[in-house]
Amino acid sequence: MDVFRWIEEALHPQICNSEELIYEDTDSQSGRSLPIVYEPFDVRQRSHWRDRGALFDFLCSARGEGKRLLDFGPGDGWPSLIVAPFAAEVVGVEGSERRVSVCTENARRLGVSNTKYIFVAPGTSLPFNGETFDGIVAASSVEQTPDPQSTLGELFRVLRRGGRLRIDYESLAGYRNGHERDIWLWGIDAERCRLIIFDRDIRGERVRQYGLTFAASKQDLAKSFSADGRSLSFPMITVRRLERLTPSLIDARVCITKHPSGETLATWLREIGFCQVNPTHSGAAAAGMLFDGIPETKRPADLHGVDELVRPVAEIVSQLAAPLSTDPMITAVK
Numbered sequence: 441m442d443v444f445r446w447i448e449e450a451l452h453p454q455i456c457n458s459e460e461l462i463y464e465d466t467d468s469q470s471g472r473s474l475p476i477v478y479e480p481f482d483v484r485q486r487s488h489w490r491d492r493g494a495l496f497d498f499l500c501s502a503r504g505e506g507k508r509l510l511d512f513g514p515g516d517g518w519p520s521l522i523v524a525p526f527a528a529e530v531v532g533v534e535g536s537e538r539r540v541s542v543c544t545e546n547a548r549r550l551g552v553s554n555t556k557y558i559f560v561a562p563g564t565s566l567p568f569n570g571e572t573f574d575g576i577v578a579a580s581s582v583e584q585t586p587d588p589q590s591t592l593g594e595l596f597r598v599l600r601r602g603g604r605l606r607i608d609y610e611s612l613a614g615y616r617n618g619h620e621r622d623i624w625l626w627g628i629d630a631e632r633c634r635l636i637i638f639d640r641d642i643r644g645e646r647v648r649q650y651g652l653t654f655a656a657s658k659q660d661l662a663k664s665f666s667a668d669g670r671s672l673s674f675p676m677i678t679v680r681r682l683e684r685l686t687p688s689l690i691d692a693r694v695c696i697t698k699h700p701s702g703e704t705l706a707t708w709l710r711e712i713g714f715c716q717v718n719p720t721h722s723g724a725a726a727a728g729m730l731f732d733g734i735p736e737t738k739r740p741a742d743l744h745g746v747d748e749l750v751r752p753v754a755e756i757v758s759q760l761a762a763p764l765s766t767d768p769m770i771t772a773v774k
Contacts, residue, residue: 444639446679447650451692457562458584459536461636461651461695465628468542469515477521477546481743486731492746493727494579495522496754500723501606501771502575510573512595513581517543520555523577530555531573535562535585562586571600578607583699589708596712599774605714608722611701611767612642621674627658632690635661637677645700651693654685661685702767709772716773721762723754 447453463469472478475488482488498519499505504527511520514532520543524530534540534557543557560566563586576595585591595605615622620640627633633656639648654661664685665676700708702719709717727750731739740746762768 441679443637443677443679443682444648444650446682447637447652447692447694450683451652451686451689453650453692453694456651456693456695457535457586458695458697459539459562461649461693463515463536464538465634466538466626469539470518474516474518477517477550481746483739483741483743483746484736486728489727489731489746489750490724491522491727492743492750493722493730493754494724495519496747496751497723497758497769498577498579498606499523499526500755501720501758501769502577502604504575504577507574508572510568510576510595510598512576512578512591513584514543514557515539515579515581517546517555517557519577519579520557521546521550521552524552524555528554532557533560533566534558535560563590566594566598568598570597571603572598574600574603576603576605578605578609580608580610582607583609583697588698588700589712592705592708593712596714596774601774603774605709605772605774606769607705607772608769609705609767610699612640612645612647612699613701613767615640616642623672623674623677625658625662625672628653630657631655633658633661635677637674645698645704647697647699649695649697651695652682653690653692655688655690702764702770705770706764709770714772714774716771718759718771718773719762719764719768720771721757721760722769723750723758726753726757 475481475491506528509527509530511530511532514520520530520532532543537559540557540559547555576599582588582591599605620642622638624636625633633654635652637650662672665681666672706717730753
């Protein structure tokens with residue numbers, strides 16, 4: 441029997457949202473790897489340069505310098521906490537109460553005083569009047585909501601006329617050729633772990649995610665599927681193995697999310713009423729290429745030096761048109 445059919449018929453998974461599947465149970469979405477937020481900035485790390493490229497991409501594209509910004513779905517406080525030093529105020533909206541707590545604590549620890557984070561139940565209206573924000577940034581968050589198209593409509597409503605929405609998103613094109621069905625095992629704590637099994641419908645732009653929570657450590661559960669406990673893959677998740685694990689099963693959940701492609705997003709944004717929809721290249725990707733192109737001995741010695749190099753490049757690249765077929769970042773103007 442197909443694994444997904446068995447889960448439905450034998451376990452009767454409870455329908456949930458992304459927050460209930462993942463974000464309420466994670467201390468850090470990034471694994472505490474975000475530069476500045478969790479780690480000191482390291483000029484030797486390519487990923488840290490990319491992070492600065494993303495910062496200036498969002499800041500420039502949303503025209504947020506000195507303005508009031510909305511960060512939709514900040515997770516650990518990204519990009520709001522790194523954008524905040526350049527903005528007048530940043531308000532973060534989260535559908536997970538735990539994420540609000542994490543973001544608020546990160547802001548307090550970093551001494552960032554011009555941010556605030558509020559909880560808004562997934563799928564509900566934003567608690568702001570129309571035309572409240574000068575710009576909006578959304579990093580891989582809209583597709584995690586129950587109805588991404590309606591979410592974009594709410595972002596349009598609270599954006600001031602002439603304001604800009606800069607959106608990054610996870611489309612499904614990158615999961616073709618064998619990655620449509622996949623797994624992820626993560627330890628919630630020392631005594632619980634959750635196995636998430638992905639069933640991606642790339643053409644339908646939809647993902648069905650099954651979350652199975654077990655009373656076991658991540659390491660112990662991994663050994664139930666793989667002798668070395670490390671090399672896990674979807675073919676190892678068989679009905680027989682899952683049946684043997686049911687005595688330790690705590691709960692079963694299923695979450696269905698819509699992951700629009702760039703072309704679908706562009707269509708929605710125009711239908712909602714944005715007067716310009718501009719697919720562009722990424723400032724983060726440009727910063728990574730900049731890192732690659734500079735010999736180690738000639739790279740800047742500190743964050744200020746990196747910013748002087750990265751900012752103008754990110755500002756230019758984030759305005760260069762990119763083909764929608766590549767699912768690029770998008771700037772939408774109201």
